[in-house]
Amino acid sequence: MIPQNQEADFITLLEENQNIIHKICRLYTQSEAEHKDLFQEISIQLWRSFDRFEGKSKFSTWIYRVGLNTAITLYRKEKKRIDTYTLNDEISRIELDQYDPVIDEQLNWLYQKIEKFSEIDKALVLLYLEDKRYDEIADTLGISAVNARVKMNRIKQRLKKMIKQ
Amino acid sequence: MKDLEDLKNKWAKQDFSQSYSKEEIKGFLQKKSTHSIKWIFYLSIVEFVLYLSFPLLVPNYIKSFDYYKSLNLFEFSIVTTMLGYVLLLYFMWHFFQNYKKISVANSIKDHLSAILNTRRAVNQYFYFNVAILIIFTIVVLVAALERDKNMIALQEENNSLIMIIFMIGILIAIILGLFGLLYYFVYGRFLRPLKNNEKELLRIED
Numbered sequence: 001m002i003p004q005n006q007e008a009d010f011i012t013l014l015e016e017n018q019n020i021i022h023k024i025c026r027l028y029t030q031s032e033a034e035h036k037d038l039f040q041e042i043s044i045q046l047w048r049s050f051d052r053f054e055g056k057s058k059f060s061t062w063i064y065r066v067g068l069n070t071a072i073t074l075y076r077k078e079k080k081r082i083d084t085y086t087l088n089d090e091i092s093r094i095e096l097d098q099y100d101p102v103i104d105e106q107l108n109w110l111y112q113k114i115e116k117f118s119e120i121d122k123a124l125v126l127l128y129l130e131d132k133r134y135d136e137i138a139d140t141l142g143i144s145a146v147n148a149r150v151k152m153n154r155i156k157q158r159l160k161k162m163i164k165q
Numbered sequence: 166m167k168d169l170e171d172l173k174n175k176w177a178k179q180d181f182s183q184s185y186s187k188e189e190i191k192g193f194l195q196k197k198s199t200h201s202i203k204w205i206f207y208l209s210i211v212e213f214v215l216y217l218s219f220p221l222l223v224p225n226y227i228k229s230f231d232y233y234k235s236l237n238l239f240e241f242s243i244v245t246t247m248l249g250y251v252l253l254l255y256f257m258w259h260f261f262q263n264y265k266k267i268s269v270a271n272s273i274k275d276h277l278s279a280i281l282n283t284r285r286a287v288n289q290y291f292y293f294n295v296a297i298l299i300i301f302t303i304v305v306l307v308a309a310l311e312r313d314k315n316m317i318a319l320q321e322e323n324n325s326l327i328m329i330i331f332m333i334g335i336l337i338a339i340i341l342g343l344f345g346l347l348y349y350f351v352y353g354r355f356l357r358p359l360k361n362n363e364k365e366l367l368r369i370e371d
Contacts, residue, residue, distance in 0.1 A: 007194075011187050018190075022181040035183070041200060043193040045269045052270040062270075069269040069276045073359055074200035107179055110172060119358070120365045123273065129176040142272025147369055160169055 010050055013059045014043060020063045020130075026111055027122045028071040042070045064127065065140050072119045113162055124155040201355055202280060206264060208351065209287045213257055216249075216294065236308040245301050249294065256290035277363040284356055288348070295341065302333060 014021075021042050025035040046066050053062050114125055127137045138148035185193075220226040233242040263283040269276060309316045310326070319325040 007191075011190050011194075014190050015185070015187050018185060019179070019181065022183070023176075023179070026181070032183070037199070039185070040193045040196055041198060043190060044196065044198045045200075047194050048198075049268060049270040052268065065272065066269045069271070069273055070200070072273060072362055073276055073280060074202060074269070104175055104179060106172065107175055110176075118362075118365060120362055129173055131173065131177075140272060141366060142274025142276075143366060147367075150369070156169070159172075163169060163172070 006050075007047075010047060014046065017060050017063055020060055021067055023126060023130075024067040024071050027114070027126060028075070028119070030115075038071060038075050041075055042067045045070045045074070061136065061140070064130075064132075068123050068126070068140065072123065121155060121158075124151055125159065128152055128155050128159070202267060205280075205284060205352070205355065209260060209284065212287055212291075213253065213260075216253055216290070233305065236305065236312050238305060238308055241304065242301075245297055249297055252290060252293050252297075256286050256293075260286040274363065274366050277359050277366070281356065281359055281363060284352060288352075291344065291348075295344075299337065302337065306330070306333065 018039075021039055022035075024042065025038045029035045029038050042063075046063065049066060053059070114122060117125065123141070127140065132140075134145050134149050134152065137152060138145045141148060141151075143151075215222075223229075230239065230242055233239050260283060263279055263286060266279040267276065267283065268279070271279065306329075310320065311317075316329075319329065
């Protein structure tokens with residue numbers, strides 16, 4: 001039986017940090033409905049593994065780990081709308097244009113640009129833009145610090161190139 | 166104006182139009198998870214149970230040992246059957262050990278590896294089983310051709326032997342093909358992206 005106050009504490013923490021989850025959802029989904037689905041799934045996964053959160057790391061760091069794991073490994077959206085370029089794609093393009101929870105034009109441009117990035121590259125973009133330290137990134141991804149540094153440099157160059165175009 | 170630092174600043178300050186209240190979040194926690202690890206787990210269990218109950222599904226399974234005895238293959242058939250069960254127990258244990266390690270609280274690489282290793286245990290068991298099946302069939306066939314009167318008689322007819330070998334080959338190919346399709350569509354669709362992600366994560370960039 002989970003104590004009532006533990007659930008209340010968790011909900012408060014999640015409400016305060018929900019922006020991180022929204023960023024992950026916006027990166028990994030194509031519509032508002034999927035966004036809500038993924039948000040819900042990440043919330044469930046965070047709650048289920050909350051007893052493993054020892055408070056040594058910040059709650060936000062914990063969210064990156066569980067959120068990305070959920071988006072990359074557990075959450076399988078319908079791929080057809082982005083894999084094929086057919087009439088359906090036209091429809092999904094209109095849906096995507098309407099999927100605009102972020103007000104800023106430049107950020108919308110960014111989200112649309114990185115839509116075709118691989119799932120791992122999306123994670124790298126998130127961690128880069130969130131200004132995480134290399135050791136934290138390496139820890140979240142489960143790779144060596146050297147590999148993390150090289151990967152972040154590559155993603156930074158890719159973003160720079162994208163901006164210049 | 167689209168400069169990287171500018172983008173970073175905007176990224177840090179971004180607001181989302183959907184912001185959920187505590188009540189809504191509480192509602193989310195009551196919902197069931199829709200993630201797909203569970204059904205991979207259940208399908209694997211079903212597979213193991215099927216392998217385990219295989220003798221019950223084959224008609225006259227026990228009687229077939231009398232036939233192996235007539236071919237002087239009784240010990241061989243017992244050893245291969247036992248080996249099949251020992252392997253089954255080993256891979257089931259391996260499967261559960263890996264399944265226990267799956268946790269979203271792990272790093273992304275560890276999480277991917279745990280899922281892939283769990284499924285790998287079932288696949289490896291399948292490959293071992295197929296190898297045993299093929300070896301067993303060949304050994305029984307060779308012995309039958311030497312000692313089974315019906316088979317010896319068949320050999321004297323034109324092309325009958327080739328037909329038998331051909332039919333057995335086709336049967337094994339159909340069984341393997343069906344399993345191949347199952348693995349490709351059911352597991353491949355889900356596991357291939359994970360495998361690619363793991364590879365991409367571990368790749369050292371130039």
